[in-house]
Amino acid sequence: MTTLSVIKADVGSLPGHVKAPNKLINEVDRVLEEGKDENKITDYYIGRCGDDIDLIMTHDKGKNDSDVHELAWNSFEEATEKAKELGLYGAGQDLLSDAFSGNVRGLGPGSAEMEFDERESEPFLTFLCDKTSPSAFNLPLFKMFGDPSNTAGLVLDPSLHEGFKFTVQDFYEGKKADLACPEEMYDLLALIGISSKFAIEEVKKKDGEPAASVSTEKLNLIAGEYVGKDDPVAVVRCQSGYPAVGEALEAFSFPHLVPGWMRGSHNGPLMPVSEEEATPTRFDGPPRVVALGFQLNDGKLVGPRDLFDDPSFDETRKKAKKAADYMRRHGPFQPHLLGEDDLEYTTLPDVQDKLKDRFE
Template identity: 60%
Template structure:
């Protein structure tokens, strides 16, 4: 069976009027570059969008996770867009590109990356979340509720494939260490760790019954790479939905509550995360509120 990889790669490479919106020209460049990559069979399909000042590349391909070819493609797209941003005089041109040359993988180079590889089901819904003006730990609470809270996800009680629970892969982004904990038996331990979202981030979630990938979250912390504040990390995430995974409504439900996240102005404040459409993904007032957009794909 052919395995499919979904890659969501984002970067802030320049914005109009401060840290607010991606210039249409940059998205045109990205679409042109990815269309050429699709015709060359490097990728199978793609979607380009933006959330706040972050350019988002959503791609499907057969190259697997951490593919140097796909990561190199994204890097070249961002470099071309950064060059155009400089010509246009955009603010923060190339801001998230923290290294000078691509070295085979985007880890530690600035762009945020969430990826997962799986054998496609006959119908395989996925949800891509993209946030702006906040940090990767902002996903800790909703991811926990989606995969471990039966009051949010009734499937944990009803669906035999969900009933055994899920395995949470949690990363210490300062020490670059990873631990795996299972729900429901390790629920209290999971909560004790992810309650410090600035350091401990849920990176991946697996279905316990067969260790099938269920979720992937970007964990890039820009300040830890650059050694100084260079903007918020603006995380992305991929979740699989339905038929042995949480239903779409269960995936969206945690975001109906305005829980507090770090970010906002200069990345130094705390406030509610606000779900919006692509059209409204333009943080402005006090560089906020932090926005999150969810896109569904089949």
């Protein structure tokens, strides 16, 4: 069986939170190449979205494999040392521990993985985000796997017609539930529309075959304080029993509002962009998503194709810019500002304490 592991981290950027520079990528590449030579992984590609470095790795060791996760961790540590040497902002920001302990879950980096037997032709997409949280994938994944207005195959293709099963995570309770679509569609929507509490972690076919996986780590809940935006990644299998590539991409044709953006405390439009344009600058945003398409061939990566590098998404980007203008005009007011319980960090408790005697 082949395992796909996409592991990401922000370990330094130039300048501020804009882009991980090539010198950091070179350190990561050196470590992963050594791991490939030692047969820890079969193949890899290093992607970037904003200040995040995204490791797309293939191997045959299964999910949460200690050797694979340690390889990713070591590559991020080497890049962190280079970031410190260069005086980069946020050096090692997402590494919340001084030592590796089995796998990266709970240590800061985000991880999305799936294990499966390769089909004769195995196309898959990786979606890389910056300046947002795991719930940013709730709407697109529902559209891909649950909405026939987006995915015609749910109506037309017998291999999709039975629908899919969604695993939803409750961030605050640390629990998960599986809901089947279309049978439990309304229950599913009741949960995933609340982006601060619930996120889709996995999508599977009714027979259990994996279809999509999302990194759902919440950095502020792990660290107990604001340490950076979660910047999730997702893996989606396509074609022959799964949404077509075009159906999966269509789910991002509407730049929906997602939490994150500046200081992790604002709502903003998710803008689909090429890797080259995944350099958020305006108010540290707006939030970005990159789509890289691959074919798997005996565990080897063929590709990628930078799929949002396409004029058909120009109108989506225009809408995102207009939405960003509209939201920014609110300044420090809602709905641009997140609700009190969703703010990654805030002075509100201090202000309330200072003024408590003045409220009569």
